[in-house]
Amino acid sequence: MTGIGFDLLATDGRARRGRVTTAHGTIETPAFMPVGTAATVKAMTTDAVASTGAEILLGNTYHLMLRPTAERVAQLGGLHRFMNWDKPILTDSGGFQVMSLSDLRTMSEEGVTFKSHLDGSRHHLTPERSIQIQHMLDSNVTMCLDECTPFPATEAQAESSMRLSMRWARRSKDAFVERPGYGLFGIVQGGIYPEQRAESVAALTDIGFDGYAIGGLAVGEGQETMFRVLDFTEPLMVKDRPRYLMGVGRPSDLIGAVRRGVDMFDCVMPTRSGRTGQAFVRRGTINIRNARHAHDERPLDADCGCPTCRSYGRGYLHHLFKADEMLGPMLLTWHNLHYYQDLMRTMRQAIADGNFEEVAGTMEARLTEGDV
Numbered sequence: 540m541t542g543i544g545f546d547l548l549a550t551d552g553r554a555r556r557g558r559v560t561t562a563h564g565t566i567e568t569p570a571f572m573p574v575g576t577a578a579t580v581k582a583m584t585t586d587a588v589a590s591t592g593a594e595i596l597l598g599n600t601y602h603l604m605l606r607p608t609a610e611r612v613a614q615l616g617g618l619h620r621f622m623n624w625d626k627p628i629l630t631d632s633g634g635f636q637v638m639s640l641s642d643l644r645t646m647s648e649e650g651v652t653f654k655s656h657l658d659g660s661r662h663h664l665t666p667e668r669s670i671q672i673q674h675m676l677d678s679n680v681t682m683c684l685d686e687c688t689p690f691p692a693t694e695a696q697a698e699s700s701m702r703l704s705m706r707w708a709r710r711s712k713d714a715f716v717e718r719p720g721y722g723l724f725g726i727v728q729g730g731i732y733p734e735q736r737a738e739s740v741a742a743l744t745d746i747g748f749d750g751y752a753i754g755g756l757a758v759g760e761g762q763e764t765m766f767r768v769l770d771f772t773e774p775l776m777v778k779d780r781p782r783y784l785m786g787v788g789r790p791s792d793l794i795g796a797v798r799r800g801v802d803m804f805d806c807v808m809p810t811r812s813g814r815t816g817q818a819f820v821r822r823g824t825i826n827i828r829n830a831r832h833a834h835d836e837r838p839l840d841a842d843c844g845c846p847t848c849r850s851y852g853r854g855y856l857h858h859l860f861k862a863d864e865m866l867g868p869m870l871l872t873w874h875n876l877h878y879y880q881d882l883m884r885t886m887r888q889a890i891a892d893g894n895f896e897e898v899a900g901t902m903e904a905r906l907t908e909g910d911v
């Protein structure tokens with residue numbers, strides 16, 4: 540097997556059931572990838588992450604190059620060994636995080652120069668350097684260095700930004716070291732503009748990648764616009780390679796994007812909001828800090844089989860957050876990640892069974908019931 544393998548196992552409308560094969564194991568798709576930014580999925584051990592059903596997690600070039608540095612992670616055996624995760628890892632290329640985290644950054648044709656948000660030290664990230672860092676991390680899925688076009692952007696701005704990313708994609712591909720079970724994904728840009736999105740898909744397909752991410756979405760455009768961009772972009776993408784929608788999303792985003800042919804997702808929502816006391820449940824969301832949960836002995840979600848819902852009531856979880864006990868963020872993170880994996884498992888089964896629309900419609904309706 541050269542690069543990353545992908546088998547399309549079933550389709551139901553535009554929804555796809557597939558399997559990605561890497562040197563560190565397989566990933567059933569549609570798949571949700573928990574975010575492990577600084578070599579940890581916050582508040583979770585890797586055994587706990589694996590117990591939720593996650594088969595791949597995300598790392599971040601930006602964070603790891605600053606601390607502890609890619610050289611240190613490589614010296615300590617690579618990211619899998621370093622963080623005790625022996626399944627697949629996908630790493631983002633760093634451009635998005637530079638724009639969202641660091642200040643005093645300058646973009647050029649060569650790459651991006653920025654100051655570390657940790658200690659103000661200066662760093663330079665080029666397509667070549669990003670690919671080299673991801674190789675040192677021993678990442679199974681490497682992402683091209685791209686510029687995530689801001690929203691809103693004019694069509695001219697989106698075109699210029701996308702074309703820079705396409706030139707960087709070519710340089711990323713030239714710098715990538717091919718290894719069996721390891722792959723490089725291109726990232727489609729183009730803002731909300733059909734012609735720009737089409738040009739980007741064509742450019743990346745012409746270069747040739749193991750998978751294709753859809754970038755430049757989940758940047759404030761809203762769900763309706765995101766789905767509209769997917770509706771005219773996805774049909775242009777090759778069917779025999781995985782599609783990865785970056786930074787998405789809430790449960791209703793995942794359902795709508797699977798319906799539109801997306802295979803892989805990542806989002807900080809289940810982990811970040813779990814730490815703030817927001818639980819995702821089948822009927823919507825619960826903010827456990829709300830006083831109405833203080834006396835409630837029911838679990839977060841009666842239909843959830845996670846360790847949190849099996850053993851703890853809302854009243855206890857409410858207490859943990861009010862007392863600022865670290866067990867609170869741990870238990871809500873664990874529940875949210877388990878719920879997200881249950882959602883993906885349900886959609887995978889529905890596509891295989893040929894009743895995706897019925898199952899998805901029922902889940903979408905329940906999400907709006909509220910008053911959980």
Ligand SMILES: Nc1cc(CSc2ncc[nH]2)c2nc(N)[nH]c(=O)c2c1
Pocket residue numbers: 574597598599631632633634635682685686687688726753754755756757758785786787805806
């Ligand atoms: N919305 C969004 C989110 C991310 C971060 S995905 C991620 N990295 C680490 C965790 N999660 C993106 N990353 C890149 N490279 N390009 C994008 O267009 C883009 C868009």
